[in-house]
Amino acid sequence: MKQLLALCICLFALKPTYSLAQSTASTEKTVVITLNDKSEIRGLLIEEDESKIVIQNDQLGLITFQKTEIKRIARLNDKGWSANPNPTKYFLGQSAYSLEKGDGYYQNIMALFNSVQYGFTDKLSGGLGVELITLSAGNPILYANLKYALPITDKFRMAVSSNFLTLVDEGSIGFLSGLATYGSTEHNLTLGAGYGIAGGGLTSDAVITINGMTRIARRFSLLTENYILPGNGEAVNAFGIRLINKNNTMDFLLLEGQFPLVDFVFKF
Structure with a gap:
């Protein structure tokens, strides 16, 4: 938890430098x-x-x-950098930013999980995904998502997101959450809260998410994803770096005590 607080402080400590550069440009x-x-x-x-x-x-x-x-x-900003092509998501978690109408992206996680997201309107987006090993075995893990995002001010947005996942021989589970993002597409922090969906109803225990990113160079951003279970006091903290290109990103995410995760996102 101390690591999470330290990184949140760093995210907002870096942001004023960027804002000052913008205002004096x-x-x-x-x-x-x-x-x-x-x-x-x-x-x-x-x-x-x-x-x-x-x-x-x-x-x-x-x-x-x-x-x-x-x-x-x-x-482009005052430094001539192209905008972050992937502001709607972190690694697994989402921000309250939405894809614009007609935009989309393809995400590949660890070469196994593949998904496509598409902006139906400037506020409504959705996507589908599949895991390749279970697909080849004839009983695929499938994923579906819908998100409705609403800009409140230039720097504050809110969204509702629903996610569903089919599990091998286990039926399906879902997750319904609300998201609030403060900041720009380059420097932001997202607070989320949600409940699982199983057996036709919502689970009794909430999950709190705190995710953030900050752009530190033309080609690099820092990321953090944090999942907190208030009911039992447990938390999963992850920290990473994003490599940025014109229309794609590559993320490296390190969970505590786990092997690093890698994903590629290609915007279209």
Whole structure:
């Protein structure tokens, strides 16, 4: 528990440095626009409204794009870093950020568990997954998820998430939770609380989750995931690092006394 408190303090100790840099930087913002045909163009943001965006490109000058032509707008920070491509989740745990409509990602954990998540709207996302060893044995472990997220302010969001997992010869179990995230897509902390679903009802014991991430460099973020069982005083604490690329991430997570876990996430 002391390790958890120490890391939470570190997450927010690092955040003010980032915020100060943002506030003292130039008001000019660089964006990278991905069009529907997957071509990209970079420039300074000049004007934007609900229907169009105008940028200044070094070679082409002023260019106006209709929002209907655009698949994604990546807004670079004052250091020229691309945004975190994977802000909706940590390793296993989720944040209250949601996938945008039409966005999705594929996640592979330890080469065995595979899942796909998709944004049906800017607030509602869902996904399916399967474990490969049980699949090859003809009795697969299957996974399903739905999440509804609601932005409250620029830095505070809330979400409701439901997860279901089929177990070999054990039927199925689920988990229903509420999430509250404070911070940006680069530096945030998420508090969650939920109950298991088994035998047609909710379990009596709650699970508390405290997850966080902070971006420390162009290619690296620190992660923590923590699961607390108030009923018996037990807790599982995990700490890790995220390697960041333009459209994908790779996480290394270390649980206390366990072999490190690895996952790959590819955004599409």
